[in-house]
Amino acid sequence: MKLLIFVGLVGHVFCVGGFGSPGSIAASEIPDQVIEATKQELQKQNLVYTDTDLRAQASNVQRQVVAGYIYKYTLTLNTADGGKQECTFKIWYKEWEKFVQVQQSDCKPAGIVKRQLGGGHFLAGGVSAADCNSDKFQAPLQEAVRHVNMMSNSMFHMTPVQVTKCTSQVVAGAKYTMNVDFQQSETCMNDKDHMTSLLADCPPSNSATHTDHFQCTVVYAPWHKTQYETDCKMVQTQPKPKFGNDEHDLCHGGMFKDFQKKHQKFYSTEEGKVSQLIL
Structure with missing residues (x-):
């Protein structure tokens, strides 16, 4: 052969x-x-x-x-x-x-350590406390700001004034969590040009007294088309709106909180909440 x-x-x-x-x-x-x-x-x-x-x-x-x-x-x-x-x-x-x-x-x-749990599931990296001011949190914070402003009914940009309780975790990508306090800016409109603007570019109004508190989760998966998956939930810490100066509630506080949670609505002033409720 x-x-x-x-x-x-x-x-x-x-x-x-x-x-x-x-x-x-x-x-x-x-x-x-x-x-x-x-x-x-x-x-x-x-x-x-x-x-x-x-x-x-x-x-x-x-x-x-x-x-x-x-x-x-x-x-x-x-x-x-x-x-x-x-x-x-x-x-x-x-x-x-x-x-x-x-x-x-x-x-x-890289470097994911998988531990087998009951039922055949795997846990990737553990949750670690992180520096909110570190460079790696800038992009996730901007995505959180984008998400909140897309939900906002305000004409003005909601700017982040404080970021606390930051954590990071290696998952299928990277998972970031943070608590973000927002106030309304008096210099930036809520438009596409300012959708991810931070405090330095869009400072809040000098007379701003109302702060909205959010808990945000941002998952970064660079192989996906959108790269980021973001979810921000408002934490209600403001007192319930009242009529006049007496102690009669405008409405049942629990019902209003349920409405906000279901429809992801929030308002930059107490007057905005009252107007929505009257309507």
Whole structure:
């Protein structure tokens, strides 16, 4: 039986009817075209990372001889929110045809420790207290501000004046929780130009006496199209509205709280609450 062989244009010998087994190589041997395809794939996944040299972040690099080469490797990337993502790639490259095809790409938070619980469920990272003023909380806070202003009935921007009780947790992505106090700005309208504006850009009115308190949860999943999933619930701490100066309630306080919770309504002044109730 004759063994047929042919010589590839790139100077490598391939055996007909079979391919070479994967072999480990240095990250420096990954072609520029494969690195460029990797960058494009990360852009498609909306993954915001801070590393400038992807080869320096590559590990477990393997190359398999096919009709060309298949490169397999893992990237550990530092993300813009201060976390890390671990991405695995499988890319087919044929130099003589200038052909590059991403066959597999998968990104997930790095360093997740899973503990098996009853019923087969897994718990990712534990909840950790976090510095509300840290850089990694700026983007989640802006998403919380966006969410609150989209719910607001006010003509003016609701600006965050205080952020407390911040926590972070590694889940399928990153989960941030925070308590945020809002007051109405006198300089910024509630429009698309100010939807995520913070205290420095939209200070509250000097005469502002009313504060709305929210508990916000923001989940950051960079591989999703929207990246952020946000939920803010108002914490009712203001006294119930009254008629005049006597002690007769305008309405049953519990009913009003139920209304706010069900419809996610809140008002920047006590007068706004009274007007809504009269209507």
